[in-house]
Amino acid sequence: MAWYRDNCRQLPWRSDISVYRVWVSEVMLQQTQVKTVIPYYIRFMETWPDLKDLAATGLETVLKTWEGLGYYARARNLHKAAGIVVRDMGGIIPDDYKGFKNLPGVGDYIASAVLSITGSKPHAVVDGNVKRVLARLLCVDAPVNHSAAHKAYKAIAEKLLYEKDPGTYNQAVMELGALVCTPKRPDCGPCPLAGECCAYEKQVTDIFPRRIKKKKVPTVHIAAGIVKKKGKVLITRRKLDGLLGGLWEFPGGKVEPKESSEQACIRELREETGIEAGNLQFLTRVFHAYTHFKIEMDVFFCDYISGRVLLNGPIDHKWVSVDQLHQFPFPRANLKFMELIRG
DNA sequence: AACGCGGGGTT
DNA sequence: AACCCAGCGTT
Incomplete structure (x- = not known):
């Protein structure tokens, strides 16, 4: 937590925090790197500063803003969800896990991230960064790119969750994965977890996390x-x-x-x-x-x-x-x- | 549980 | 060229 306080990046979605702003950022950040997202996020927020602005626009306009970002179902689902919240929920975004996750395009990750960051709700996030950090920290054998392993990582993450400040905790683990515990050649020197890291102690950070081979593409x-x-x-x-x-x-x-x-x-x-x-x-x-x-x-x-x-x-x-x-x-x-x- | 779904950066 | 990335919905 102290490491995060001193080392976290200043990102557009980390100021003026609201459920809507964090939600949009998490949707854009699915499988997409921070550097790629930033200009799209800024343009999106300038165009639709509030959820009701987004709900009032047409899908084609949203897709045009999304053009080049990929995974266009994200844009379609976000637009649909905005309509549902504004028209069926009186503009109030659900602040409970089940209610929020029920919206189109919102899965376990986004629900946990948004509700922990904006509402201090006790849900642990599990993304690619978190899996990599946990796999090295505890020498977890479960392959990170295998769907069956997700539950194991989720359980570990829930157990380690710092319930007094789940939002900062979640972001700290992800930020550590993005900046220090990187896929290739992790920077273990300044890592605040080096003293308790299984993979570091055994000098096997290069073989964790484990992953299953992918087929090559035609x-x-x-x-x-x-x-x-x-x-x-x-x-x-x-x-x-x-x-x-x-x-x-x-x-x-x-x-x-x-x-x-x-x-x-x-x-x-x-x-x-x-x-x-x-x-x-x-x-x-x-x-x-x-x-x-x-x-x-x-x-x-x-x-x-x-x-x-x-x-x-x-x-x-x-x-x-x-x-x-x-x-x-x-x-x-x-x-x-x-x-x-x-x- | 497996698979489809974009695009870009890094190594 | 291979790998990776703040995952979700469908089947």
């Missing part, structure tokens, strides 16, 4: 078309659930075996949007990595030939001028060639 070939018609281009909107849910993109899809990118582009445009396109001109190839697969995407300019748009897959479409593209939320893989379209 590469998928994709073709996408920027269809031009009367000075406008066609964009489609992905369904609201699943990968990149609710975002806009240039239509396209998988390149099948023994199929060229050009053939795949024409075929996918026909299947997804019902239109015929031709006169393809290669624009660029984009490489992009997701968690479970990688894509190589060939992007083509092409001309609209015939047909009326009849969607099969996408939930919406628009013909827009190039100047309007920035108004819509796109996946990062599309943003990578957005600059080239004007040329």
